[in-house]
Amino acid sequence: MEIVVPPTETPYEKPTGERRGLIIVNTGNGKGKSTAAFGLAMRAHGRGKAVKIYQFMKVPSARFGEHRAFETLGVPIEGLGDGFSWKSKDLEHSAQLARDGWARARADILSGEFFMVTLDEVTYPLIYGWLDLADVLATLQARPSSVHVVLTGRDCPPEIVGLADTVTEMRAVKHAFDAGIPAQRGIED
Template structure:
């Protein structure tokens, strides 16, 4: 490790633009995409802002750690899918669920009722061709000006990345699963 000097001056000046809703993307093959989005949701909720979370691959009855905690905090989270594609028995049904789920998410975004709408795992129905990209782009472009939208998932379409205000790519450096350690409750659920 190389030691460096701590900064003694702020390395930036405050932007002069107006505050507005942002499109934020967390993508890449590394861990932490959903976790980062959930952190933003918690920050917003902590400021008494209305938040809604949609999970495009989780089933409506999902009871992962995030569901239990968000329920306790009063943050609505809704599974829209039927599990990851390798668990689905019928991809046509998965596609229909993605389209129905998108209509719910779209309505929430366009209503302006939420400060933040999280579209967790939305890239998967997009890249599988289950959900057309054009209506997602149109909704992101025409949403009310104060609505923040956070999108997560691997291989985010370049059109969304181009439109987004902030994009973070999680890079896989090392993963316990590859060393034979199974997923653990409280870490990956």
């Protein structure tokens, strides 16, 4: 490890643009996409902002750690799907659930009622062709200027990456699962 001298002067100039709603994407094959989005939701909620979270692959009855925490805090979080595709018994039903969920998420984005709307794992129904990319792009562009939208999932379509204000790609360096260690409650869920 190399020791570095801490900066003593601000390493950037203060931006002069106006504040507005952002499109934030967390993508890539590394862990942390949803976790980072949930951290943003917590930060916004802590500032008294209205937040809504939609999870496109989780079932409505899911009781993962994030559901328990957000329910305790009064942050609405909704599972819209029936699990990942390899668990689905009917992919057309899964696609219809994604379309129905998108209609609800779209309405909330356009309503301006929420400071932040999180679309967790939305890239999967997009890349499977279950959601119309043009409609998602049009919705992101038409949203009220005060609404932040956070999108997560692997393989984010380049059109969304191009439209986004902030894109972070999580890169896997090492993962316990690859060493045969199963998912841990409180870490992976």
